Amino acid sequence: MAQVWIPPLMRSLTGGQQIVEAEGATVREVVAALDEFYPGIADRIVEEGRIRPGWTVAVDGAVQNRGLRAAVGPESEVHFVPSMAGGQASTL
Amino acid sequence: MAKKIAVETTINGEETIFLCEPRQTLLEALRDNLGLIGSKEGCGNGNCGACNVLLDGVLVNSCLVLSPEIEGRDVVTIEGIAVDGELHPLQQKFLEHASLQCGICTPGFIVSAKALLDENPDPSEHDARLWLAGNLCRCTGYDKIVRAVLDVAEGDA
């Protein structure tokens, strides 16, 4: 299962857990799986069917242009991080 | 609108008459009235050197000269530095040393450096830095500019 790193400000939803496991072949599936165990987390990550503006998803160290559609492998590491476009971080 | 006056002068070796308002600076007249866009405005108050020209052979900020002041005088701009289509050695060395990045300050630097070498053909690095201190460059850190100027100086020796 993919290892999902939970952003610190969402860890209240995971009982303080830093890293949780979730099943899914895409980021969308992983988020859906997470939300089953930790209700409310999808709302924090997704807005209008896309990853919240100013944030991005990284799989195995690489930021994913495909966002929720990005592929996730069985051993993948998934992070939700502030996006860095053009060098300037968007800050929500 | 303000009344225009005629100014008769020599620019880059050519005798010229042009119309201007007295409030127009030489920089404005060069760029807007005469189409010589090589002199740039970076600050408009003499603190960046991007508009530097030679006035009777003396280095000045063209943003701090009123157009009527050049009546009967001799102006050389960046457009007059290359002679007969041949790049001046400073222009050549600026290219070779990659002494420009964005290039907006480059005309001013080349005019200033020419004035330096006209007065002091063999400047030290300190001489060059002191002379060029009125020309701001934000891209290069000056290293490659100073090297180009010193390279030309050595080339002349």
Added chain:
Amino acid sequence: MANTNPNGSGGRAANGQNGYKVIGTRPVRPDGVDKVTGRAVYAADVQMTGLLHGFVLRSPHAHAYIRSIDTSKAEALPGVRAIVTAADLPAAEDKIEDLGEGAINLKHLSDNVLADEKALYHGHAVAGVAAVNPHIAREAAELIEVEYELLPPVMTVDDALADDAPILLDGLRTDSMGEVGAEPTNLASFFRHQRGDLDAGFAAAEQVVDRTYRTETVHQGYIEPHAATALHSADGQITIWTSTQGSFAVRGQVCEILQIPVSRLKVVPTEIGGGFGGKINVYVEPVAVLLSQKAGHEPVKIVMSRADVLAATGPTSGSNIRVKMGADAGGKITAALAELYYEAGAYPGSPVGAAANVSLAPYALENMQVDGYDIVVNRPRSAAYRAPGGTNVAFAVESVVDELAEKMGMDPAEFRILNGAKENDRRPDGLQYARIGHIETVESIRDSEHYQSPLEGKYRGRGIASGYWNNWGGQSSATAVLNPDGTVNLNEASTDIGGTRASIAMQLAEAMDIEYEQVKARVVDTDTVSYNDVTGGSRTTYSTGLAAYNLGQQLKEEMKRRLADHWDVPAENISYEDGVFEAGSESMPFAEAAGVVQRDEPLMASSTVHPQDFGPGFSTQLVDVEIDPETGKITILRYTIAQDVGKAIHPSYVEGQMQGGVAQGIGWAINEEYIYDDEGHLLNASLLDYRMPTALDLPMIETIMVEVPHPAHPYGVRGVGEVNIVPPAGAVANAVYAATGVRMEKLPISPANLLEAMWAKEAEAAAEPVPGDD
């Protein structure tokens, strides 16, 4: 691996490195001659028939309601053709879109272009005027009567977060990663990176350093003021000629602000006189469009004054930063905490997110936390500035690292090597590094002649600092047209600020095994190629270079296919080496083949890329300073920068980036700052009093290019434009400490600030009891 020789040779000389023929050489850029002769056309140089001149009236107040604007007197002035205010802008939605460089709130974007209900900083645009010449436009602007109702200015982090702070933006609520606060606030957002156990880490430390720092607002300082010309034609088509880092970013923003479809707007990028991140946001462009429309579809040019540039564009954030770090007896860092409070200016969007990524990035840490706060204040809306946010935080972190190393009795370079991040270590946001060259940059400095040489003399000191920048990929589009004479026209849309036409063309030439001189690169407008991100984030030579590489591959393959047809041999039998196609006994040089393959059908290629695997950059820097103890003035005696550049495509331009970033960083470190009075008026909006370094303030800047190729790029390119500005302030601060014993906790380390700090230290020393022999 290291190259410190500034002398270059042009053209295609085999340089013996990795077998490259073009890459690694130093040819003259295609726009070079125009730029040394004054012919290059920058934004302010645009001339056209019927051109009107615009001027923007700006708020003299830092924080005020705009109660009314009366333009009647101005309209009556002969020569005035149009006046616009925020009332001429379509109402903007209060929503966030990804435009240009990152997410932007459209209402904020629009309000920054022309203030709506409120002026939020001294210099905030209030109205635009178009007239037959710039003098009349300015006179008219002075006749516009604006009634303001003054509000107390909120100038700093502390002002903004005070309990009774006036609120700048009525609708603003703190966003804590998707959780939105209920109360009006000046704190736009809060986020945290955290891993491991911070308390346990600090408990395991033998030495802990905990300090708080302040850095002031600084400006990018490009020498070319913002300028744009707009023509709103009678048929509704709009063209903007402007100086920008991204023509598509301008198109996106202007179309959103004016609510017009992208098909109606063409943006033509002129030559650009520097940007450093500050020429991404639009300022005068939408105003010029509105004025052109209102003035009977005549073109309108607006050229900002230097004072307006400083007052109303681009600065980057001032900040308050706390850094706490501990190390165990072996010198290993056991825990690190950074709290970053960044002033966004009038609207949210400081670079605190990027700063957080920079903060602790050079170090391998198990227990760490970084908190980021984005705070609005009555200063101009902040813009990107070269490694945005990085210099501030590296000043703080590298000062603490230096102090920690000193407390542990360790050489500061060795301390960095011991704790330095390597492949598979994690950056502050948790992502794992691929192959990076941080340690190599520290080792290059440690082993340099500079580091090894003694520095003698009173009030002299040497400082070292490291820095990180994540770089960027972004989207690029380019086309290549093969000419029948064997040259290639390369059309790309990445604005060329520092020679990227050359560095991109070189990659196409290398890919095709032709001479650099055979590739004619030019920057085209938004109607000519597909979407292209800004020149920023150190991405252009990397991403647009990748597109150029792809173009080369495509053209080569298609030429092979057509030659196979021409020679009637299977395509796989065609080889191409050293510029010659061969198949059995047949052979044909490239230039001839270019003609032959196009007898029946022309040949061009297009490439679009969006690489997401970009290699971060590291830099380590070393500086020697001398302090005048009576005046507090710093002289930079010697400076060396080592930077992991991946692969230097054009070494001269890479050195130029390194030297330029260092120069800007030194300016930031020692003299640059925005100075406001108590009412929030910017006092030093000139190049006289905003003190950027002159040629006399800097020594030659020695460069060591460390080449750790980026594995995900065919030529190993990493971005090189930004990381160089990250370490200088920290390096200078550490050198100042070595020279004076004073740890500076604020930037700039100006003579006044340093003198004050030295006096404080003297007073402290005098107050302390003399160590006795009791």
Added chain:
Amino acid sequence: MQAIDYVAPNSVDEAVSALAAGGASARPLGGGTDLIAQLQEGRSDLDTIVDVKRIPELTAISIGGDGLTLGAAASCHSINNNQAIRDGYPALIDSTHLIGGTQIQGRASLGGNLCNSSPAADSIPNLIAHSVICHIAGPNGRRTVAVEDFCTAPGRNVLGNGEFLVALEFPVPPANFGAAYLRFIPRNEMDIAVVGAGSSVVLSDDGQTIESARVSLGAVAPTPLFVQEAGDALAGQPVSEETLARAAELAKDAARPISDMRGTIPQRKHLSAVLTQRTLRIAIDRARGTKTVDELGRLNGHG
């Protein structure tokens, strides 16, 4: 910039008439490096610009047995390039070499620097140290004023309606005279003095005693400050660091600066002493003939 009329008279009398005709909204134009910048920035509300550079007397430089006379509009560049001035009045070059950058020096004049009457002007403390006499022309003829009495407030001076500065007269320096000007700026060039100091000394023939001295400061009061008490304290004293330090303390006491974006009160008070002492050292060296003008770049922190 507002619309203006431009006139370029060829004689002092014509200039007087033009200025008188223009009244308060007419102003003489020398090098223009202050005036045109002020016009560009809308800080000056003038109708008539009287360019005085076509008047031969205004740009003339005469140096000889009766001292040095500088036309008020003679450019710093022309002064810098005058070998006789470099030899005879090396301290003057301290100022003319650091007013603005090279291109400012191509136009800027000492007369203009004086008439702009900034408290921070880089030439005025030096002119005071040199006991310069100002020659003024106006509707009522000519008059002279000691330079230390010229400025009356920031941007204001003794020039009346229709009057303008024609020339600066430097008396012949006595034997064993030396002077120096230093300023402190955060950068090494292109800056306004945080503090400026101009000092001069006359030494005894053996070079061991200060017979007389003049000390002046810039940027520490509403006008450039002539610190007579510091000069008085030096007179008759042996050359020693203690003597100089005492004078420096008096200069510091005399300074009454404000805090602004260019400097703070404590910093300016402190620098008043530091620069006074440094200029006195250089002035003494020059009086003894041991320091030349060519070192001035380094003296001013250009090294």
